[in-house]
Amino acid sequence: xxxxxxxxxxxxxLARPLEAETVPLSAAAGRVLARPVTARRDQxxxxxxxxxxxxxxxxxxxxxxxxxxxxxxxxxxxxxVGPGQAVRIFTGAPVPQGATRIVIQEDTMREGDTITLRDxxxxxxxxxxxxxxxxxxxxxxxxxxxxxxxxxLLAAMNIAEVPVxxxxxxxxxxxxxxxxxxxxTPGPDQIIASNTFGLHALLRDIGAAPRIxxxxxDTAASLTxxxxxxxxxxxxxxxxxxxxxxxxxxxxxAAELGMERAFHKVAMRPGKPLMSGRLRDAMMIGLPGNPxxxxxxxxxxxxxxxRAMLGLGAAPxxxxxxxxxxxLEPNGKREHYMRAQLTDDGIAALDRQDxxxxxxxxxxxxxxxxxxxxxxxxxxxxxxxxxx
Numbered sequence: 001x002x003x004x005x006x007x008x009x010x011x012x013x014l015a016r017p018l019e020a021e022t023v024p025l026s027a028a029a030g031r032v033l034a035r036p037v038t039a040r041r042d043q044x045x046x047x048x049x050x051x052x053x054x055x056x057x058x059x060x061x062x063x064x065x066x067x068x069x070x071x072x073x074x075x076x077x078x079x080x081v082g083p084g085q086a087v088r089i090f091t092g093a094p095v096p097q098g099a100t101r102i103v104i105q106e107d108t109m110r111e112g113d114t115i116t117l118r119d120x121x122x123x124x125x126x127x128x129x130x131x132x133x134x135x136x137x138x139x140x141x142x143x144x145x146x147x148x149x150x151x152x153l154l155a156a157m158n159i160a161e162v163p164v165x166x167x168x169x170x171x172x173x174x175x176x177x178x179x180x181x182x183x184x185t186p187g188p189d190q191i192i193a194s195n196t197f198g199l200h201a202l203l204r205d206i207g208a209a210p211r212i213x214x215x216x217x218d219t220a221a222s223l224t225x226x227x228x229x230x231x232x233x234x235x236x237x238x239x240x241x242x243x244x245x246x247x248x249x250x251x252x253x254a255a256e257l258g259m260e261r262a263f264h265k266v267a268m269r270p271g272k273p274l275m276s277g278r279l280r281d282a283m284m285i286g287l288p289g290n291p292x293x294x295x296x297x298x299x300x301x302x303x304x305x306x307r308a309m310l311g312l313g314a315a316p317x318x319x320x321x322x323x324x325x326x327x328l329e330p331n332g333k334r335e336h337y338m339r340a341q342l343t344d345d346g347i348a349a350l351d352r353q354d355x356x357x358x359x360x361x362x363x364x365x366x367x368x369x370x371x372x373x374x375x376x377x378x379x380x381x382x383x384x385x386x387x388x
Contacts, residue, residue: 012314031164039157055099102126240289270355339364
C-alpha cells in the first residue's frame with residue numbers, strides 16, 4: 001500500500017492539462033481562465049463624478065455660481081466651465097473641462113440658475129480620475145477560476161469572449177450485478193447505484209463534464225463493453241470491482257485492454273481499494289464500491305485531479321483547522337477521513353463511521369483527517385479537516 005500523498009503524486013503524474021477553448025463572457029463564470037486577458041479600455045474612460053452635485057472650477061464657502069448646463073451618465077455637457085459657472089452633474093457623468101471638483105448637492109443652495117455654496121463645504125473633490133479602476137493593457141492573470149466578480153471586471157474591460165480551459169470529460173462506470181439505476185425496481189438482492197450520481201454532482205460542481213455510462217455487470221464481456229463506450233473521455237472513473245474478490249474484475253479487464261496501472265491500494269480509510277493508471281488515451285481511477293468510500297475518494301483524489309487538468313495546479317485538497325468539541329480515540333495504520341460536523345464551536349466526528357452509511361455522510365459537512373498512528377485527542381485540541 002502507498003500513502004495518500006504518494007497516491008496523489010502518482011495521480012498528478014497521470015493527469016494531463018487540457019487545451020483552451022473560447023466561450024462567450026456570459027458562459028465564463030465557474031470556468032478557468034486559460035490565458036491572461038488585457039483591458040481594451042480605461043475605466044472610467046473619462047474623469048467622472050463620484051456624487052450628484054455641481055461641477056465648478058473652484059469652491060469656497062459662500063461662493064455663487066451660475067448653472068450653465070447639465071452632465072448626466074451617457075450625456076455629457078459639451079463645453080468648458082469658466083469662472084463663476086457651474087454644471088449640474090450626476091454620479092458617473094463626465095466632468096466638464098475646466099471643473100476641478102464636484103460640490104455635492106447637500107452643500108449648495110439653489111435659486112433658479114444660481115447656486116450658493118454652504119459653510120458645510122468639505123475638501124473632497126468627488127472626481128474619479130480616468131483609469132482609476134484599470135487602464136488599457138492592464139491584465140487579468142491566468143489560470144484563474146472565474147467568479148461572478150471576475151466576469152463583471154471582464155465585461156467592464158470590454159472583453160466579450162474568454163479563453164477558458166476545456167472542461168474535463170469524465171466517464172462514470174458503476175460495476176456490479178447488485179446494482180440498478182434509481183427509479184428501477186431492485187430485485188431481492190439488489191441495491192440502488194447511488195455512487196455514480198453523487199460523483200456526477202461532485203464532478204459537475206468542480207468544473208468537469210461528467211456522463212454516466214450503463215452499469216457494467218460482473219462479467220469480463222460487460223466490463224469490456226462499458227470501456228468501449230468511453231469514447232473521448234479524459235478521465236474514466238469506475239466505481240466498485242477494484243478490490244481483490246472473485247467478482248472484482250476491473251483491474252484484470254482493464255489490464256487486458258492495455259491499462260498501465262500506477263498503483264492499486266492506498267493506506268486510508270475509507271477507500272483502501274483504489275487504483276489508477278492510463279487506459280488508451282484516458283486517465284483511469286478505480287474507486288471502491290462502498291458509497292462513503294467512493295465519495296470520500298472523490299473529494300480526496302478526484303477533485304484535485306480535475307483541478308490539475310484545469311490548470312489550477314497539482315495540490316491536495318486544501319485542509320483547514322478546527323477545535324475538537326468531542327474526544328477521539330487513537331488512530332491506526334491508515335489515514336482516516338472521519339465524517340464530522342463543523343459548527344461555530346468547533347468540530348466533532350459523528351458516532352458511526354461505517355463506509356456504507358450514506359445517511360452519516362449526508363449529515364456531515366466536513367471530513368476530519370486523522371494521520372497515521374495519531375494519538376488520542378482531547379476536547380480543545382486542533383485538528384485538520386476538509387470541508388464538504
